[in-house]
Amino acid sequence: MDTHERMVRGAVDLLRRRGLSATSFRDLVAHTSTPRGSIYHHFPRGKEQLVEEAVHYAARQVSATLEREFRAGAVEGVRAFLAIWRSVVVDSDYRAGCPVLAVALEEHPENEGMTLLQAADSALAEWAALIAAALKAEGVSPERADRLGTFVVAAVEGTVAMCRARRDAGPLDDVGAELDELLVGALRQARSKRPG
Template structure:
C-alpha cells in the first residue's frame, strides 16, 4: 500500500510541522517536500486542501495521545495524569522546546474566514473532548463524584496545554513540572 503509506507520511509530517510552527506557518508545499511527495499529489490525497490535511493531522496527534492515555489509565487516574504530563515533557525536551501540541496550535489560530468553524478546529474540539472524557472516567472510577470528575478533567487538560505553551515561551520545563506537581497532589489527595 504505497498509497496509504504516502498519505500517512503526509499526515504525520503535517502534524509535526503544526506542532512546531503553528497552523498558518505550515505550508502544504513544505509538508510535501519533507515527505518526498510532489505538491500536486497532496491534492490527490486531500481534495479538501489544507484544511482537510490539517484536520487529519490533528486527529492523528490526538489519537496517539489518547492511546497513551488509555494505556496509562488502566492503572488508575494518578498514573494517567503522570503519563499525560510526561508525554508533553518528552515533546518539549526532545525538540529543545520548539514543539508543542498541534491541537492547541489549531485552537488559537482560527483563520480569517468569518463563517463557520473549519474542519481542523472541529477536530481540535473533539480531541479535547476525548482526552477529557478519558480522564473523567478514570477519576470517577477512583471515587470522584460525577460533576467534580468532569470539571477536574477539564482542569487537567487545560493546565497541561497551558503549561506546555508557557514552557515553550520560557524554554524551561519548570512551568510544566510545577503544574504537574500541583495537580498530582490535588488528584492524589482527592481534593
C-alpha cells in the same frame, strides 16, 4: 508507512512547530519528501482536510497512550499525559508544542475553519473525558471528575506554551506536582465518602 500517513504525520510535526498559518503544502512536501502531485490526490479538500486529519491523528495518539496508562490508575495516567508533552517540548529543544492547541488558537476567516475548530475541540474534550472516566472509576463524583478532566487538560496545554516561551520544562514539573496533590486529594476524599 504509506504516503498519506507520512503526510499526515508530517503535518502534525509542522503544526506543533509552526502553527497552522505557517504550515504550507510546499513545506509539507519538503518535510516529508513526498511528491507534490500527491497532495490533492490524498487531500481533495485541500489544507483544511489535511489539518483536520492531522488533528485527529494527534488526538488518537495521545488518547491511545492515556487509555493504556489509565489502566494503572488516574494519577498514573495524568503523569503519562504530562510526560507526553514534556517529551515533545524537551526533545524538540522547546520548538514544538501541541498541534491541537495550535489549530485551536489560530484565527480562522469568518465561516471557514469551523471543521478545524470542531476537530480541535473534539480532541481536547476526548482527553478530558478520558481523565474524567479514570477518576470516576476510582470513585470521584461525576461532576467533580468532569471538572478535573477539563482542568487537567487546560493546565497541561497552557503549561506547554509556558515551557516553549521560557525554553524550560520547569513549569511542567511544577504543574505536575500540583496536579499530583490535587488528584491524590480528590481520590482520598472520594474514598472517605464510600460507605463501610
